[in-house]
Amino acid sequence: METNHKFHQETGFPWKHIWGLIASLVLTAIAFWLALATHQPPALVITVIVILGVGQLLVQLYMFMHFTESDDKAWQVPTIYFAIFIAFTVVAGSIWIMSFKALVA
Numbered sequence: 001m002e003t004n005h006k007f008h009q010e011t012g013f014p015w016k017h018i019w020g021l022i023a024s025l026v027l028t029a030i031a032f033w034l035a036l037a038t039h040q041p042p043a044l045v046i047t048v049i050v051i052l053g054v055g056q057l058l059v060q061l062y063m064f065m066h067f068t069e070s071d072d073k074a075w076q077v078p079t080i081y082f083a084i085f086i087a088f089t090v091v092a093g094s095i096w097i098m099s100f101k102a103l104v105a
Contacts, residue, residue: 020063
């Protein structure tokens, strides 16, 4: 079975997706275990979880979003910049709201 699309070409069983799923589950399990089952300093736990999150991001981009398979890569750079802006806005906004919530309570 072979399907051809404008940006995606797939032949046979989607092993790339299976490996991506396994990698995502392993990264998530490590972060979960680190946060709940270890007694490491909070700064170390947060640092490792952020590193695992970046790894998760790369797995998602490469394995599931087919970031490297496009014929026209010109649209990818602005899209990534926009995604980084949205992620930063959500994280910074959440921290800002939580900091004011702590002052009110």
